[in-house]
Amino acid sequence: MDCRMDSTTTRIEDLVLARADTSPDAVALRRHGDTISFSALRARARGLAAMLETEGATKAPVGVLTHTSIDTVVAMLGCLIAGVPYVPIDPGLPAARRDVILSDAGVELVVHDEEVDLRGLIDRDVTLLASTSASPSTACVVAEERSPVASILYTSGSTGVPKGVVVLHENVVPFMRWAERVIALDHDDVVLCQSPLHFDMHIVDLFVALAAGASVVLVDRATTLFPRAVFEALAANRVTFVLGVPSSLIGLLRVPALGAAGLPALRTIAYGGEEFPVAQLRALAALVPHARIINMYGPVETNAVTALVVTREHLELARVPIGRPAESTSIILIDDDGAIIDQPEVEGEIAVHGPSVSPGYLNDPELTRASRAVVDHGGTRTEYYRTGDYGHRDVEGLLHFRGRRDQRVKTRGYRVELGDLEATLERHGAVELAVVVPVPHEEHTNVLHAFVTLSPEELITGDELLRWLRSAVPSFMLPRRLDVRPSMPRTASGKIDRQALLSEAANQGS
Amino acid sequence: MAQLDVVMRVVREAIPGQPDIDQETDLLAAGLIDSLSIIEIVNGLEGEFNFSFPDEALVPEIFTNIGSLAEAVDAALGDAAPKGGREPAA
Numbered sequence: 092m093d094c095r096m097d098s099t100t101t102r103i104e105d106l107v108l109a110r111a112d113t114s115p116d117a118v119a120l121r122r123h124g125d126t127i128s129f130s131a132l133r134a135r136a137r138g139l140a141a142m143l144e145t146e147g148a149t150k151a152p153v154g155v156l157t158h159t160s161i162d163t164v165v166a167m168l169g170c171l172i173a174g175v176p177y178v179p180i181d182p183g184l185p186a187a188r189r190d191v192i193l194s195d196a197g198v199e200l201v202v203h204d205e206e207v208d209l210r211g212l213i214d215r216d217v218t219l220l221a222s223t224s225a226s227p228s229t230a231c232v233v234a235e236e237r238s239p240v241a242s243i244l245y246t247s248g249s250t251g252v253p254k255g256v257v258v259l260h261e262n263v264v265p266f267m268r269w270a271e272r273v274i275a276l277d278h279d280d281v282v283l284c285q286s287p288l289h290f291d292m293h294i295v296d297l298f299v300a301l302a303a304g305a306s307v308v309l310v311d312r313a314t315t316l317f318p319r320a321v322f323e324a325l326a327a328n329r330v331t332f333v334l335g336v337p338s339s340l341i342g343l344l345r346v347p348a349l350g351a352a353g354l355p356a357l358r359t360i361a362y363g364g365e366e367f368p369v370a371q372l373r374a375l376a377a378l379v380p381h382a383r384i385i386n387m388y389g390p391v392e393t394n395a396v397t398a399l400v401v402t403r404e405h406l407e408l409a410r411v412p413i414g415r416p417a418e419s420t421s422i423i424l425i426d427d428d429g430a431i432i433d434q435p436e437v438e439g440e441i442a443v444h445g446p447s448v449s450p451g452y453l454n455d456p457e458l459t460r461a462s463r464a465v466v467d468h469g470g471t472r473t474e475y476y477r478t479g480d481y482g483h484r485d486v487e488g489l490l491h492f493r494g495r496r497d498q499r500v501k502t503r504g505y506r507v508e509l510g511d512l513e514a515t516l517e518r519h520g521a522v523e524l525a526v527v528v529p530v531p532h533e534e535h536t537n538v539l540h541a542f543v544t545l546s547p548e549e550l551i552t553g554d555e556l557l558r559w560l561r562s563a564v565p566s567f568m569l570p571r572r573l574d575v576r577p578s579m580p581r582t583a584s585g586k587i588d589r590q591a592l593l594s595e596a597a598n599q600g601s
Numbered sequence: 602m603a604q605l606d607v608v609m610r611v612v613r614e615a616i617p618g619q620p621d622i623d624q625e626t627d628l629l630a631a632g633l634i635d636s637l638s639i640i641e642i643v644n645g646l647e648g649e650f651n652f653s654f655p656d657e658a659l660v661p662e663i664f665t666n667i668g669s670l671a672e673a674v675d676a677a678l679g680d681a682a683p684k685g686g687r688e689p690a691a
Contacts, residue, residue, distance in 0.1 A: 183632045208630070313629040313630070314661055316634070317639070317659065317660070319656065319659060319660075320660065338636075535636075535637065538637070555618075557618025557619075558618040558620050560618070566632040567635070569618075573618075
């Protein structure tokens, strides 16, 4: 069967692996001194796809344990070639949460690399498949039925149950083309992949990069905790492009070598996931003056949908704007009645319509419906995705982010629904009420501080509860402190006074 | 070697919930420490043992477990004491 691709390529793996024909021997991935060429990567991915078919994994989504490694990238591409969606599973997830995800997505088979700790997955009702057990294959076999779904990305849910964002090939491919253009990636680029692979950033770090023919350097999760080690990876590999959440880039400011013209090869830095405090961004820009900095905004439900190339003028504002919409994407601001706001400087909810918008949440039509608004836009009624982010347009048409009005916060780039943590805590037998407040932090955006009241007759310490919580929620969601209180402060109308708790938490310091 | 129990205490205090860990617990692999804990541990150790870590010493490997941290403290202090031993009081 002829697998040559044309300009109407509609699937991710075809875009990514086209380089196997045009530059077969170029280095696609690099990790710890191991490399793999584009043609070898394609062969391994095809081999895995063939093995998935042999295992009968042709319909249900396949879990991929996202330990950072070449094997994991092979696994993701193998799933796509086989025509099944992959579900990235953070290997550090507590078993309880991981099992909820596997069950929700209907995963029957999990692919893993050789290094990851399988952590009790062995007892679960899923087939485990080592990515390395499949022999590479040069045969191009197109699966009979290929799912339009590329992946299901799980994110924090406000009721304590993670929710799966369905991501289609037709969401990702247009996004890839736009992102490649905005970042100006080319085959001579070297990209540092430093975000966890279960983040939607892997779409840029892996797929956009590889489709452009760039080499991707994979960095271990542990290494990313050490700014100096990240700096060394950037320097030693002569990285030209890096995407990160602000907290990861702010860490670099502490590395003295950065200022001594330490990264001459770096051409572009992009950030997303959180707002970058302007003072820190100014400091970073001053230390790498030769590099462009791009702000890319968008939740996982839409991927990035705006971009701003940051200029000196932007760095003089109080907050960095989020810029202009992606190709074929319409962004409007709507008021509380769902009407479009035309006037500049007026705050409204940011709503998105475009090819990268996910069709919705897996198994949750109600949540999907609630996240949409049908808007009358120039005579036609169009469905927009409501981000829950609020912002405004300035007189020049640039978009600005202002904040949220709900209980979703960011902590070092991770999205956390405070309700997720609160509901989980309240599932502990000893806990009556739980309130989590986000204390602003100059590097981590927010650190979480929890307060609980106990059920009658119960005695447990904050530390004991935190230790229990570690087995229930991912480590990024763990509050920095947990205080047991005799009661919650209340407002005049009897509601829990979150502001008072926030003040208390802020005063205690972290 | 730098007192393991002191290193243990500094590390536990930097981890929310102060979980039970032993000398062999792989702090990084277990996801017990994040970048904030790392800063707290470094500050804590420098305070307890009254020294400053040289920049080059702060590599991921030293945070593998309590033992490796204690060795890193020793190296920074220039302490050549045998592993696991402390000089008996005179």
